[in-house]
Amino acid sequence: DARVTQxxxxxxxxxxxxxxxxxxxxLGHNTVFWYRQTMMQGLELLAYFRNRAPLDDSGxxxxxxxxxxxxxxxxxxxxxxxxxxxxxxxxxxxxxTRTQEGVYNEQFxxxxxxxxxx
Amino acid sequence: GQQLNQSPQSMFIQExxxxxxxxxxxxxxxxxxxxxxxxxxxxxxLIALYKAGELTSNGRxxxxxxxxxxxxxxxxxxxxxxxxxxxxxxxxxxxxxxTALIFGKGTTLSVSS
Numbered sequence: 001d002a003r004v005t006q007x008x009x010x011x012x013x014x015x016x017x018x019x020x021x022x023x024x025x026x027l028g029h030n031t032v033f034w035y036r037q038t039m040m041q042g043l044e045l046l047a048y049f050r051n052r053a054p055l056d057d058s059g060x061x062x063x064x065x066x067x068x069x070x071x072x073x074x075x076x077x078x079x080x081x082x083x084x085x086x087x088x089x090x091x092x093x094x095x096x097t098r099t100q101e102g103v104y105n106e107q108f109x110x111x112x113x114x115x116x117x118x
Numbered sequence: 119g120q121q122l123n124q125s126p127q128s129m130f131i132q133e134x135x136x137x138x139x140x141x142x143x144x145x146x147x148x149x150x151x152x153x154x155x156x157x158x159x160x161x162x163x164l165i166a167l168y169k170a171g172e173l174t175s176n177g178r179x180x181x182x183x184x185x186x187x188x189x190x191x192x193x194x195x196x197x198x199x200x201x202x203x204x205x206x207x208x209x210x211x212x213x214x215x216x217t218a219l220i221f222g223k224g225t226t227l228s229v230s231s
Binding site: 004033042043045048056091093106107108109110111112 | 151153158159160161162163166206218219221222223224
């Protein structure tokens with residue numbers, strides 16, 4: 001059955017190391033979202049893409065975070081260098097969106113990557 | 119910016135009881151969504167609402183899109199242990215580029231049998 005996949009599911013790293021998280025959206029979906037979830041802040045939107053083009057990354061710390069979609073089947077979120085405050089669960093979600101306020105196929109979430117930065 | 123206030127923050131109920139939770143926003147939304155998150159998993163979409171006044175059911179779950187377009191509620195009838203989890207509301211602001219959602223902080227539901 002169609003679902004969003006994310007790798008790795010868990011990552012423990014040391015401060016200063018580079019972290020790369022990967023997401024495979026549901027086949028046919030054209031919109032991909034990256035969220036970060038913490039106990040204090042809840043679900044925060046970091047960035048999202050439509051048709052592989054970045055639409056909004058204002059929720060992302062620009063100096064250390066970067067998000068890309070090398071192709072329609074892969075989205076990546078990279079943190080370099082990582083810091084302890086980056087510890088959180090990172091979710092990818094995908095959806096099918098039509099422009100001009102058209103029909104939305106709502107967001108389907110992956111299982112998340114639990115990141116711990118020591 | 120837009121804010122979503124979701125209440126209650128947590129609920130502790132007995133199996134078989136009905137549950138009600140709600141969200142209010144500072145802005146008008148054209149979409150209200152309700153998600154459930156189980157431990158260690160991503161949120162799963164339960165109900166989507168697209169019209170003011172719309173009332174939609176999904177099994178024992180019922181959600182409504184408020185007439186003012188600034189609120190929504192979710193009811194769960196005859197709760198069972200597997201209803202345990204975190205329930206999130208989410209909304210979409212009309213006429214904004216893209217389709218980003220604004221999420222509430224969640225309602226944590228505990229059900230004792």
